[in-house]
């Protein structure tokens with residue numbers, strides 16, 4: 073199939089840009105130094121490419137991602153870097169380990185007596201203590217991490233170490249003292265690690281992947297596909313993800329294409345349309361003004377346009393499949409098979 077024949081809006085991955093991003097990151101954080109986060113792409117075919125680049129452990133945000141990775145044969149060492157007290161889903165993950173014949177390893181984040189108890193009751197074998205290192209979200213206080221670890225060990229579970237996600241620092245520019253801010257967050261994580269023990273210290277994301285010499289592994293995910301928000305930080309990763317849209321209306325001052333906010337994660341703002349200025353998105357449409365002298369200056373109904381998302385993770389989660397392309401050629405159709413919870 074040709075890209076120009078795809079039904080729109082279509083999620084499109086540029087094969088060369090993807091390969092560049094995976095190879096670049098594998099050079100910066102080889103093998104187990106990176107535990108790629110699958111929440112950014114929710115796609116086992118893409119995870120397989122990351123494994124081909126040497127990363128065998130993966131980070132997940134939902135039990136669905138964990139179980140989908142196991143079903144795809146990528147369950148060698150999975151970390152659910154998120155809290156859950158859902159007994160049914162915890163039991164399903166425990167069962168996946170017990171029936172996996174030694175080929176499946178699942179570690180669950182815990183940060184409270186309740187999450188420890190839920191994991192233990194469900195038969196989970198291994199946990200990490202999730203520590204609050206500055207992002208107001210999950211994680212226990214660094215000073216409480218030792219107690220949480222002891223609760224888990226007393227309940228019969230193996231404690232593999234600690235994790236902490238400094239999400240509030242991802243978009244800080246390098247020039248604004250970013251390394252010092254990340255170091256302060258890692259100080260808290262290492263303080264917790266002293267009390268917890270174990271061999272794993274897991275942290276970071278795409279925005280801080282280059283600033284983490286003191287942790288054992290980095291949980292970056294967005295680097296594989298990238299978005300316009302992360303592009304502002306100047307990393308050597310290329311934009312590999314876009315939406316293909318079709319122009320459905322042309323007015324003397326603007327044009328409209330079929331890539332609305334139901335096809336795009338909007339929490340980081342409007343998408344970008346090369347050759348045009350995006351005015352706004354509505355449910356099913358994007359309204360743009362062509363840039364004078366730009367590629368879209370004489371756009372017509374039926375033309376195809378490229379829409380670059382501002383936030384990759386929620387954008388991918390809206391779609392059932394992505395098309396891996398080179399030029400006008402569709403190489404493969406990849407199911408976004410890790411959607412849902």
Ligand SMILES: Cc1ncc(COP(=O)(O)O)c(C=O)c1O
Pocket residue numbers: 109112131153237239242276277278279291292293294295
């Ligand atoms: C726990 C956790 N780790 C790591 C990441 C890193 O993701 P990214 O590479 O997209 O910044 C995230 C993203 O939200 C996260 O929630």
